[in-house]
Every structure is written in C-alpha cells, then in structure tokens.
Amino acid sequence: MDRAKQAKLESAGWVVGTPKEFLNLSAEDEAFIDMKVALAATLRERRVDQHLSQVEAAKRLHSSQSRVAKMELADKTVTVDLLIRSILGLGGTREMVAAAITR
Amino acid sequence: MDRAKQAKLESAGWVVGTPKEFLNLSAEDEAFIDMKVALAATLRERRVDQHLSQVEAAKRLHSSQSRVAKMELADKTVTVDLLIRSILGLGGTREMVAAAITR
DNA sequence: TCAGGATATGTCCGATCTGACATCTTGTCA
DNA sequence: TGACAAGATGTCAGATCGGACATATCCTGA
Numbered sequence: 001m002d003r004a005k006q007a008k009l010e011s012a013g014w015v016v017g018t019p020k021e022f023l024n025l026s027a028e029d030e031a032f033i034d035m036k037v038a039l040a041a042t043l044r045e046r047r048v049d050q051h052l053s054q055v056e057a058a059k060r061l062h063s064s065q066s067r068v069a070k071m072e073l074a075d076k077t078v079t080v081d082l083l084i085r086s087i088l089g090l091g092g093t094r095e096m097v098a099a100a101i102t103r
Numbered sequence: 104m105d106r107a108k109q110a111k112l113e114s115a116g117w118v119v120g121t122p123k124e125f126l127n128l129s130a131e132d133e134a135f136i137d138m139k140v141a142l143a144a145t146l147r148e149r150r151v152d153q154h155l156s157q158v159e160a161a162k163r164l165h166s167s168q169s170r171v172a173k174m175e176l177a178d179k180t181v182t183v184d185l186l187i188r189s190i191l192g193l194g195g196t197r198e199m200v201a202a203a204i205t206r
Numbered sequence: 207t208c209a210g211g212a213t214a215t216g217t218c219c220g221a222t223c224t225g226a227c228a229t230c231t232t233g234t235c236a
Numbered sequence: 237t238g239a240c241a242a243g244a245t246g247t248c249a250g251a252t253c254g255g256a257c258a259t260a261t262c263c264t265g266a
Contacts, residue, residue, distance in 0.1 A: 028191040035187070035197065053212060064255050069214055077253060079223095081183045084138065088131040094138065098201040156242060167225050172244055180223060182253095207266100214261065222253065231244070236237100 008033050011074040033074075035101050039083040040074040042100040046090040047072075061089045111136050114177040136177075138204050142186040143177035145203040149193040150175075164192045 006016050012025065012033050025033070047057045047068075054068040061068070063086075071078050071086060084097055109119050115128065115136050128136070150160045150171075157171040164171070166189075174181050174189055187200055 028188070031191055031197055032188055035200070054214095055212080058255095062255085064257085065213075066215080066257080067255060069212095070254090073214080075215095079182060079184045079253070080187060082254075084183060085131070085135055088134055094134055094205055097138070098204040101201040101204065102197055157244095158242080161225095165225085167227080168243075169227080169245075170225060172242095173224095176244080178245095182223065185224075209266090210264095212261100212263075215259080217258085218256085220254095222251100224249100224251075226248090228247085229245080231242100233242080234240090236239095 007074070008037055011036065011076050013076045032080075034103075036074045036078075036080055036083065038100040038103040039080060039087065039097070040072050040078075041103075042092065042096060043083055043087050043090070044072040046087055046092050046096075050090065052090075057090065061086050110177070111140055114139065114179050116179045135183075137206075139177045139181075139183055139186065141203040141206040142183060142190065142200070143175050143181075144206075145195065145199060146186055146190050146193070147175040149190055149195050149199075153193065155193075160193065164189050 009016055009025075012029065047054070052060070054065045054072075058065045058068045067078075068086075071083055074083075087097055087100075088094075112119055112128075115132065150157070155163070157168045157175075161168045161171045170181075171189075174186055190200055190203075191197075
C-alpha cells in the first residue's frame with residue numbers, strides 16, 4: 001500500500017494492518033475522504049504560497065499550530081467545515097475550494 | 104430585508120432585528136454561509152428529483168426527518184460535512200458538490 | 207555533530223454537532 | 237370543515253470537534 005492510500009485510510013479512522021483494511025469503504029465514503037485530502041492539500045498550498053509557517057497561519061486563523069498540522073494531514077478529527085473556513089481564512093476563494101473538491 | 108438574506112443570516116446564528124444585523128459578516132463568513140445555503144439547496148434538489156419525502160431520505164441517510172429538514176434549511180446546527188455526506192448519500196457526485204460551492 | 211526552527215503526534219475539556227423524539231404548522235383532497 | 241401526509245421547530249443526551257498544551261520528530265545551516 002502506498003503512502004497516500006495509507007494516509008487516506010488512516011484519516012478515515014482505519015487502522016492499517018487489520019482486517020478492516022480490506023473491508024470496503026463505500027464509494028461515498030471514499031469520495032468524501034478524497035475531498036478532505038484534496039482540501040487539506042489546498043490549504044497547505046495556500047499557506048506555503050504565502051510563505052507562512054504553521055505557527056503564523058495558526059495566528060491568522062485564530063487556531064493553533066497543532067491544529068493546522070492536523071488540518072494539512074486531513075486528520076480524522078478535522079472537519080471539512082474547518083478546512084474550508086481555513087482556506088477562505090488564508091485568502092482562498094470559493095473557486096479554489098470547488099477546484100479542490102473536483103480534484 | 105428579503106427572505107433569502109434573512110435565512111442566510113439566521114443560519115449563521117444571527118438574530119435578525121438586533122444591532123448585530125448591521126455588523127458586517129466578513130467576506131469569508133459570507134462566502135461560507137453562501138456555500139452552506141447552496142449545498143442545502145442541492146440536497147433538496149437531489150431528494151425531490153428522486154421523489155423522496157424527508158422521511159424516506161432520512162432512512163437512506165440513517166438520519167431523521169427533522170435533521171433532513173434542518174439540513175435543507177441550512178440550519179446553524181448543520182455542518183457542511185453533513186451536507187456533503189448527505190448529498191453523496193443521495194447519489195450526488197463530487198461535481199455536484201463543487202457546482203454548489205461555486206453557485 | 208548540534209542548535210533552533212518547523213512540523214507532527216497525543217491528550218484534554220469546553221463547545222458544537224447529530225439522531226431522535228415530541229410537537230406544531232402547512233398543504234391538499236374529499 | 238377535518239383528516240392525513242409532509243415539512244418545520246424545539247429540545248436533549250451522547251458523540252464528535254477544536255483550541256490549547258506538552259512533547260516528539262524532522263530539517264537545515266554552521
């Protein structure tokens with residue numbers, strides 16, 4: 001299993017290495033996770049493009065460095081709501097959000 | 104103030120009729136609320152297109168009629184996460200979600 | 207090497223969300 | 237009318253989220 005796939009499963013709360021790995025995520029679950037991963041990547045791009053550290057980004061978003069890290073990793077404790085609001089908070093547009101979702 | 108605008112503000116938790124009404128939502132807040140409203144409309148379209156009642160849709164989504172109603176009204180207790188998962192759960196695609204977001 | 211900045215990981219608790227239930231309103235048809 | 241289906245609204249308890257903190261790991265330059 002490649003890293004991206006593993007990260008995706010883990011962000012969905014799966015523990016890689018158990019039989020669960022082989023139980024299917026439904027197509028919907030998978031589509032949803034893909035969106036989260038794409039939004040997370042978009043957030044990181046927004047931040048890096050602006051030469052911000054996670055600490056600086058956290059300040060702008062009224063959040064914390066650890067949460068920014070989790071967002072960018074599409075951690076399972078991070079919602080799509082938070083990702084979208086954060087992308088917007090770093091100057092992203094609705095179009096950028098939509099682009100991530102279809103990515 | 105027209106109904107749509109009022110619904111939008113109320114879904115954001117504002118109480119229409121107080122001074123808060125005149126305090127600006129930031130552009131980001133407004134963009135986010137617009138997305139929610141558009142996703143809510145998309146959800147309703149998906150349901151109606153399939154000739155489902157809210158009760159039937161709730162069953163498919165493993166939710167309840169009251170929550171479906173709140174989703175379609177972009178109630179402030181409803182997250183974008185739930186809206187997106189519900190649209191997908193009624194057979195919607197990522198493209199439909201993206202279209203709603205740029206609507 | 208190692209020091210320091212940047213990022214990742216684990217945990218906690220107050221805040222928010224969600225399914226469920228009850229109840230109310232609305233629309234329609236006889 | 238009134239009866240019934242559909243939808244809207246209010247509330248609650250359990251579940252999940254999110255900022256914060258502590259700490260660990262990863263880079264990079266000297």
